[in-house]
Amino acid sequence: MSETGLRERKRQRMYQAVSDIAVRLFMERGFDAVSVAEVAAAAEISKPTLFRYFPTKEDLVLHRIADHEQEAARIVVAARAEGVAPLPALRRHFLDGLAADDPVTGLNDHPNVRAFYDLLYGTPSLVARLYGYLERSESALADAVAGVLGDVGGDARGEGRGEGLPSALDARLAAGQIIAVRRILAEENWRRIAAGERLEDVRGEAVAAAERAFAVLGAGLPGLT
Missing domain, CATH: 1.10.10.60 (Homeodomain-like)
Incomplete structure (x- = not known):
């Protein structure tokens, strides 16, 4: 090396x-x-x-989840290279995370994982910094989605493209919806586990909720399916 x-x-x-x-x-x-x-x-x-x-000081905590900041964008880029539509790839990744009890899905009852998320969501300054994390996640995903939608060659206002082509705003709106769905699903799983529900009692409903959420995304974002 x-x-x-x-x-x-x-x-x-x-x-x-x-x-x-x-x-x-x-x-x-x-x-x-x-x-x-x-x-x-x-x-x-x-x-x-x-x-x-x-x-x-907050960066000391957020470093633990920093690798996930561009995760959705990486999945879309990899899926596109393999000829797979973005939303099915993102859905599969989230479902695989649930099956593996990946902490980022919220479906994990290990004491250290629960303590970390209690710290993260229970500290106002960390919650505030999470918005920046989410904005960067959305921005990276929007860039990846833009390529799928054909959003190439225009500026941030969508100018410089032919009429009818998707704009940068379309990519941002799609990315915002996807990041929001992933976040809400994970927070709901974490909330239920934190409230004392057994992981295996939550798992089935978590999977069903993810399936419904990605189905709704697919209906509203046909260009990504």
Whole structure:
């Protein structure tokens, strides 16, 4: 492996290690009760070093879900390359996540996973930062969807294309609906698990809800089916 590759691996290990330490402290004592200085001390690094990796305290937590930010866009790009329609690919991916108890679907009752989502959804500043995460997810997905809809060659207002072709707004609207459906399904699963329902009692209804939701999306977004 090249020296550049080794440096990147070391950098990623540092990100993960510091985030893990911070999340553990936050789950034990509460987000607001733990200072950035305490996280830095626990990670045995200086505060300036910590801030080079994580510009804000909230980033220490959101790093754990950062890999999912462009997940939907990656699925659409891969599906298009394989000649598969985007919505069936996204539906299959979500259903596979439910079957695997992927935490991102909300259908997971492991104590550490529940504690993390309690921290995430129970801390106002983290909830506020989630909107930025969702906006970036929508933007990445809109770019991927634009290619499927034929939204190529125009500007952000849809100008520069022939009449009747889909606009950038169409791609953004589609992406917003898809991201919203995935988020709401996951939040509902998490809410029920957090309320004490057994995972296996929730699973069947979670699958049925996902099927209904993607069917509705398909009816409203025929260009992606």
